[in-house]
Amino acid sequence: MALTGHILTFLIFFPALGALALLVLRKEDERGIRLGAFAISVVEFLASLLLVGKVAIGTPGYSSEEFSRWIASPAINYHLGVDGISLFLVILTTFLTPICVLASWHGVHHRIKEFHVALLLLEVGIVGVFLSLDLFLFFLFWEVMLIPMAFLIGIWGHDRRIYAAVKFVLYTMAGSILMLVGIVWLYNATGTFDLPTIQKMVQTGALLLPARTEMILFLAFFFAFAIKVPLFPLHTWLPDAHVEAPTAGSIILAGVLLKMGTYGMIRFCLPLFPDASHRAAPWVAVLAIIGIIYGALVALVQPNLKKLVAYSSVSHLGFVVLGIFAFTNISLQGAVYQMLAHGISTGALFLLVGMLYDRRHTFEISEYGGLSTPMPQYAAFFLFVALSSMGLPMLNGFVGEYLILLGTYQVHWKWAAWAALGVILSACYLLWAYQRVFYGEVTHEKNRELQDVSPREKWMLIVLAFVTLWMGIGSTDFTRRFAAPCEAVLQQMNRNVMREVAVPTLPEQKAGRAAENSTERVASR
Amino acid sequence: MSPVSLVDIHRVLPELSWCVFGVVLMLLQPFLKNRQGLTFVALIGAALGTLTTSVAAYGSGFGGLVQFDTFSLFFHWLLGLIAFLVILASDSYLEREGLDPAEFYALVLFATAGMGVLASAQELLTAFIGLEMSSISSYVLAGYRRDSIKSSESAMKYFLLGSFATAFFLYGIAIVYGATGSTYLNKIADAEPSGNLLRLGLTLILIGLGFKVAAAPFQIWTPDVYEGAPTPVTALFSAGPKAATFALLLRIFGTSQAATDYWFWAFWILAVLTMFAGNLGALVQGNVKRMLAYSSIAHAGYTLVAFAAVTTLKRNSDGPVPAYGAALFYLASYALVSVGAFTIVSELGGKGERHLTQEDFAGLGTRQPFAAAALSLFLFSMLGLPITAGFFGKLYIFNAAIKSNLLWLAVLMAINSVIGAYYYLRLVVVMYMYDYKGPAPAEGTEGLSPTAAMVVTVAALITVYLGLLPNHVLGLLISQNPMVTSR
DSSP: OGGGGGHHHHHHHHHHHHHHHHHHSOTTOHHHHHHHHHHHHHHHHHHHHHHHHHSOSSOOSOEEEEEEEEETTTTEEEEEEEOHHHHHHHHHHHHHHHHHHHHTTTTOOSSHHHHHHHHHHHHHHHHHHHHBOBHHHHHHHHHHTHHHHHHHHHHHSOTTHHHHHHHHHHHHHHHHHHHHHHHHHHHHHHSOOBHHHHHHHHHHTSOOOOHHHHHHHHHHHHHHHHHHTTOTTSTTHHHHHHHHSOHHHHHHIIIIIHHHHHHHIIIIIHHHSHHHHHHHHHHHHHHHHHHHHHHHHHHHTOSBHHHHHHHHHHHHHHHHHHHHHTTOHHHHHHHHHHHHHHHHHHHHHHHHHHHHHHHHSOOBGGGOOOTTTTOHHHHHHHHHHHHHHHTOTTSHHHHHHHHHHHHHHHHOHHHHHHHHHHHHHHHHHHHHHHHHHHSSSOOSGGGGGOOOOOHHHHHHHHHHHHHHHHHHHOHHHHHHHHHHHHHHHHHHHHHHHHHHHHOOOOHHHHHHHHHHHHHHHHHHO | OOOOOHHHHHHTHHHHHHHHHHHHHHHHTTTOOOHHHHHHHHHHHHHHHHHGGGTOOSEEEGGGTEEESHHHHHHHHHHHHHHHHHHHHHHHHHHHHTOOHHHHHHHHHHHHHHHHHHHHBOBHHHHHHHHHHHHHHHHHHHTOOTTOHHHHHHHHHHHHHHHHHHHHHHHHHHHHHHHHSOOBHHHHHHSOTTOHHHHHHHHHHHHHHHHHHTOTTSOTHHHHHHHHSOHHHHHHHHHHHHHHHHHHHHHHHTSGGGOSHHHHHHHHHHHHHHHHHHHHHHHTOOBHHHHHHHHHHHHHHHHHHHHHHHHHHHHHTOSSOHHHHHHHHHHHHHHHHHHHHHHHHHHHTTTTTOOOBGGGGTTHHHHOHHHHHHHHHHHHHHHTOTTSHHHHHHHHHHHHHHHTTOHHHHHHHHHHHHHHHHHHHHHHHHHHHSOOOSSSOOTTOSSOOHHHHHHHHHHHHHHHHHHHOTHHHHHHHHHSOOSOOOO
């Protein structure tokens, strides 16, 4: 099949084609549009599963690579590839998109066609970000993704949607434009946008930046990613965006979009700027720990259920950042795992909260109480997901947090000790919220008549619960695929540090070698 | 000076045909009562002027007064395209406002001819003639809506400040002549660049041209003039004269003259001031036309960043000169986007241009999906989002700036892009996320007229094309050295 050679291109552009196809449908044909979007996203999901077989287990490096020239000057190439780290993030994206379509079945009433087109275009951008191996291409998808997300929040969101949408875009753009400057600078230093080439140049010492330059470049990239994650104190856009976004928007935002930031740190910050990463690590770790505790504390006092889940994301993503900047293989694996686990369980939490909103049109915890009486099945699902989110053993959240804490403890036991507070606090805010919403007497008459989960909702939750459980007990199915790439990331960092101490290189030689290296590579193509 | 030969005529064929068609239009006016007929003739004139470049050979004419090279070829194509699109967009506008088409088109063509002269001039007095041709036509065009106070105010302001600027320019020429004994650019380029008199002359020239491109602190006239002028004319102003004047600036300062700290800092400061003046001004505008006017200032600032890069690159004598390509690409991408955006604004304004506030654009996404989508595309391009021409324009300027170690300038430009993002996105947000609250839309706001739709479609297609495959155009720009060619 001709397709097999271009599976990544297919994955990126199939949703775009699907979006075009949806545009052809009549506006009134709501059911057709929803079914069409669902079918497209399911096909996309199944296609993404093919990647699992393509990624070799135990060896780092990219598979299914695609390379073609796009723009000659500056040399921008269409270079795609997938490895163990990006593999699951892509699958997470394609897995959550059909769930988003289903979650909006009754929640989205107007401009239905545009909604699904925006959702599919968003998927294009996100999958593109995870699969790009060209810095420029990466940036392009990174920016392309902004607009559909802003529209999702701004058109189909809640009361303060426009404020939230604009805030989201401006925050992200402030970071990304500096990243663009950094990318262009890197291009001028290396003569290429190609990520593997630059990685190799860093690794072999062909590219040795002065410490100050490296730090500035590191910050240019890190800033963009930290806003996306979001790392304390850059997180203020997130509660607004989450609370105002429609359910589908929140699921994608928490499930995948935030991971673009942490993915960027693993893929770009660490291998490209190893020394700067090492030097910045203590600061980043402190911010991450503040984020963990601060997010949890704010979540604890939230009267708004959706905001509570949003702040829990700040806390959980703090763990991920901590795991990345502890620079041990275990903590890095834990970080990747936590990205996936958080995507599933927080996605599920937003889904559940959205279901409540569909019924009562409020997120206020005080409006609820005793819900387990009218909605026993819903309460059971909620408990299951909440437990996974707080890191109960046997469920997905546990594996990630445990690995992160274990790996961090090996090198910085103090960091781990502080971060462990977050685990305790997450149990506090989730269980307390659960108690207030579900236990006790039914406090509002309206709540007595609430419908329990419909078959459509039940199936979504069953699938999510199944994945949660699978990730909890079968974690090696996942970790063995990204263990080697994680190790490779660390290797690239450490080898460079050692080599730099051993052989200092003169600036002229560096420049010459950099040029040689790039021409060699071009010639070898 | 040798008598005018056929070769000389060859070098100015575009300008000649634009002028001829302008005269023909004025002569036709008493006989041809049909507006569409006149539009058609004007369109042919604009297109023919551009097409004549394909038969012209490279070289200099009139004893070195003008030079026809890739550089001028590029600008003639750009100017011809702008004139074509503006004329096409004016058709329905003139009908709606009940304005006389023949003189209007003639003036557009004369202005274009003047800009063409600017782009190919190799001698300062020739450039001055081109500048005057385009300016005087522009003054009249700005005041073309005679019954509107704003339009008259616009013309008056433009005329007064424009004459002032021209005087600076002329005085500068005089001093440069005094310093070097020549008004030929290649002679000036060879002169000792640190002479104080020469420096003074060139500074005056820079001030004069700075007025024309609306560089801060010489930008004060821009918002009022752009707002008051008939919108298709505003489209022309923001695209044509700006591009042509930048062409002349590149010719003058792309030489050894620029290779000093003095000029580097002059352009550096101009660029920073212009970017901030434009963007901060645009932030607080409720009127869309005025906002686009301020944004036009900001874009001049971005182009000036490339100029600062040009001056450093010359100083470092560092291989190829991507900064020229960056400036030219940016001018082209902005010109198209600007014409497209102003055309939409012109159509939506309604009779008398009364519906230009942000509120009037509310809910446009559902009322007029095509216009809203196209305007969003243009705004995204101005903002510099991918798959639009503006994105590569910005990228190339960033690249040029960083290549010449102008990191601070690049960062300031990045900050300005974010400020710009706010007001561009606000308009998109208004179009798609707010509901229209005003009275029932007035007549003339029902939809784009077919001609305007054509303009918008062409501009949108080129914007996306340059956003996907910028190489075809950029390759042309980078491979050539659009400098003063010594002969």
